[in-house]
Amino acid sequence: MVASKPGRRCVIVLGAVAVLLLFSGSWLGWRSLAAASSPADVVINDYKFGPATLTVPRGTKVTWTNKDDDVHTVASDGDPKLFKSPALDTDDSFAFTFNEAGTFKYFCSIHPRMQGTVVVE
């Protein structure tokens, strides 16, 4: 009985710490980390990026896959470019990890009417 007391106290303390963590900022941090590990996808089809606007948490790896019959690219607006894919033929993919928050506009540099946006929160 006496010997088991410290062990039981330990469990209670650990439990309290866990509860504290759960409702603290580190839990929020853990949550966004968990979301970042689930990557996001953009599909290129019929000369369009889908979805045209994608909202993701910081640290998300976004993958674009070309499902069109034509070749496309994914290039951020402005110069110098934050990201720029090589030529993506049918079924080719390109990925970029967004580590900074912000609104990132991009387009297909060979069909510039094709435009998309990634919002990083």
Place this chain on the structure above:
Amino acid sequence: MSDGFDPAAGPSRRKLLKCMMWGSAGVLWAVSGGVPRPFQLDGEALAAGPAPGDFTFMQISDTHIGFKGPVNPDPGGTLKEALAKVAAVRPAMLLHTGDVSHLAKPEEFELAAAIMKGANLETHYVPGEHDTIGDKGKSFFERFGNEKSTSGWYSFDQGGAHFIGLVNVVDLRPGGLGYLGPEQIKWLEDDVKGKSASTPIVVFAHMPLWTVSANWGWGTDDAAPAIDLLKRFGSVTVLNGHIHQVIQKVEGNVSLRTAYSTAFPQAAPDTPGASPGPLKVAAEQLKSMLGVRRVDVVHDKPVMLTDATLAS
């Protein structure tokens, strides 16, 4: 409707089929002064020898070497057929209005150069947007560029005409169409300055120098100021590619016409349900939708353009 119009089939499909029918019958629609009119494809005129004193050259476009789509798995083969048609005419030279390659890969440029060499013809190139992916055309210009040009655009005189090769596929802007840029337009202004208004002008560039379809990106944002610089000339012929079909616009003395591809066809602009990509057609129909162009510069007469398909 007496011709058995089926509303369930939808007007778009019907219209598309009608267009294809005309194409294979050797008639195309052109827009002249805003009014569409048909013009004849003439295989015999294509092969007829040039008259003495006349100057004949030809145009091919959108060879897309490296394309592997189901509509034409062998664009090298159809390019060779196109060059055989060119060889039969024995033109003074050849213009290639871009998209030589499909993905701007070194092996595609090498194969295209090897096939083109087989034609044994002086050839002048401008790039398409497929040729400039990734490096703004550096590897294209190294192989196919004009030796004297550092910018990519250039001009030369031949057969009594002044030829101007423009680049409207580099530094394209988000949301925009083709783009020449102020530097190139300034160069054009200087290039034609002092030239006699009676000099026939032939401009060649990949993307159409008028807006065929804004939705499909078939045009050039700053074409108008470039065309304005040429309006004082008595004869201006603008030869474009990019849209893989023959469409014409005439504006006073300026006649603009897009060309067939030698690789694959594309749908008529803004066809409902279609996209500006490769158009899937039956194998037996393909060659009636690919082709070459003969151009005759005849003294004191309008420049004559003759389009012929690989099936004609």
